[in-house]
Amino acid sequence: MTDQLKDLLKGGLYAFISFFFFLLAKILFRLRVKGKEIIDHDSHYITVARHRSYWDIPLLTAALGWRNRIHFIARKGLLRNPLFNLLIKLYATTIDRDNFNKADFRRMLQAIKRERLIGIFPEGTTRRRVDPKSGAIHFARLTGKKFLPVNIRANGPYPPRYPFRYPQITISFGRPFTVSELESETVKMASRAERYRLLSERLMEQIDAV
Numbered sequence: 001m002t003d004q005l006k007d008l009l010k011g012g013l014y015a016f017i018s019f020f021f022f023l024l025a026k027i028l029f030r031l032r033v034k035g036k037e038i039i040d041h042d043s044h045y046i047t048v049a050r051h052r053s054y055w056d057i058p059l060l061t062a063a064l065g066w067r068n069r070i071h072f073i074a075r076k077g078l079l080r081n082p083l084f085n086l087l088i089k090l091y092a093t094t095i096d097r098d099n100f101n102k103a104d105f106r107r108m109l110q111a112i113k114r115e116r117l118i119g120i121f122p123e124g125t126t127r128r129r130v131d132p133k134s135g136a137i138h139f140a141r142l143t144g145k146k147f148l149p150v151n152i153r154a155n156g157p158y159p160p161r162y163p164f165r166y167p168q169i170t171i172s173f174g175r176p177f178t179v180s181e182l183e184s185e186t187v188k189m190a191s192r193a194e195r196y197r198l199l200s201e202r203l204m205e206q207i208d209a210v
Contacts, residue, residue, distance in 0.1 A: 174210030
């Protein structure tokens with residue numbers, strides 16, 4: 001099987017999956033999407049959002065639609081789940097979040113350079129009150145890609161309370177921006193570690209402001 005045929009099959013499967021997720025999101029979450037028209041189809045982005053639930057991934061896939069195929073950065077432990085294994089292998093790059101090494105770094109960098117839309121949750125976990133990691137800032141600097149901020153708003157309990165309490169979800173896309181636009185004189189004067197911490201915090205503020 002040629003690489004071109006593999007890519008066609010992969011794209012066709014993604015179109016089916018995104019349409020299925022869209023129907024599911026409309027039925028369960030009464031999904032509303034705002035600002036999608038801001039996405040330039042000729043531009044490449046690092047898509048960033050808060051991570052509150054494993055539903056974030058199918059909901060974001062549904063909101064973007066089949067024409068905006070997104071490739072996620074995921075922790076390798078998800079490969080152990082038989083429900084997610086194939087999808088993760090096809091549409092995600094896995095890393096060892098707890099023991100991040102040079103091989104993980106190279107895989108992430110290659111994926112971010114290769115994919116038009118890469119999905120990163122800066123907090124790296126669905127746990128509450130966790131400080132964002134600086135990886136998204138670092139890789140945006142290395143690749144020169146803009147951030148595409150996404151705000152996933154829930155009117156109701158989120159994650160859902162099974163089996164019947166699903167919130168109404170509104171997904172809003174904000175204006176893309178660069179790392180340089182997050183910086184100020186105060187940030188530039190800080191130490192490297194402090195600078196990345198401040199930039200990561202400002203990144204989350206931009207997401208919340210969408």
